[in-house]
Amino acid sequence: MKKIKIGGVPEHFNLAWYLTLKERAYEKEGIELRWKDYPGGTGAMCKALRSEKIDIAVILTEGIIKDIIAGNPSKIVQTFVQSPLIWGIHVAADSPYSTIDDLKGTKAAISRYGSGSHLMAYINAENNDWDTDNLDFEVIKNLEGAINGLNKGKGDYFMWEHFTTKPLVDQGIFRRVHDCPTPWPCFVIAVRNELLAEDEETVKTILRIINDMTTDFKQIPNIDEMIAARYEQQLEDVQKWLSLTEWSQELIDEKTITKVQDKLLSLDIIPEKWNYNDLTHKFL
Structure with a gap:
């Protein structure tokens, strides 16, 4: 075998x-x-x-x-x-940020450097004409890390697949402010x-x-x-x-x-x- x-x-x-x-x-x-x-x-x-x-x-x-x-x-x-892949852009339920423009200059929570959540933060920044040289990151390991961290101020927004995170949005753990599909x-x-x-x-x-x-x-x-x-x-x-x-x-x-x-x-x-x-x- x-x-x-x-x-x-x-x-x-x-x-x-x-x-x-x-x-x-x-x-x-x-x-x-x-x-x-x-x-x-x-x-x-x-x-x-x-x-x-x-x-x-x-x-x-x-x-x-x-x-x-x-x-x-x-x-x-x-x-x-x-x-x-449709990446949802999420913030904590009680976050002061409500639009994609509000997130300019804030910190992205990512699973790790080189991950999809890391690379797509650049794609999203370029889509919105942000300066990609000034992106700031907080490593939170995985979706569970985002659930525990985002509501404690570890990063300001988190990108993860739209439908995987939908139950967390429905439960009021995250709010989704926008979507960012991959261009491929x-x-x-x-x-x-x-x-x-x-x-x-x-x-x-x-x-x-x-x-x-x-x-x-x-x-x-x-x-x-x-x-x-x-x-x-x-x-x-x-x-x-x-x-x-x-x-x-x-x-x-x-x-x-x-x-x-x-x-x-x-x-x-x-x-x-x-x-x-x-x-x-x-x-x-």
């Missing part, structure tokens, strides 16, 4: 992985696939790939591109979610180079299984009710999220890679652009 470790955020985007694991779909192909949740998000998964704690990550596009350029020995093998497909699948070199066929088998699941994901009977129950979401929120979300079974294209790198370079998040083939792996 081939042992493979994979990581991703514990959010509704990754329910397809849970369903394939529940069906023992990988075991039937001689693969022992072990899933690990990473509530800390992209920064935590980049660290896990580098330290070989996981072999595969379902990870934010901009985050893994930045980290591969910074030395992460991995490559993107596929887009996982084609649609943008949000999640990709990245694999350590060592695994690609040693056992490309196993990776291809894993992708075939998950792609079979995501191709028909929206047609699964009562999938909206399943997501609502598992992730403690309102049914109407899940239905809206499903209507906005499209999965992919294809390798991310060169145009998109260029677009992401152009944006990261313009914000001084990466020092240089890499060739498409150095960031991606195409199966023969």
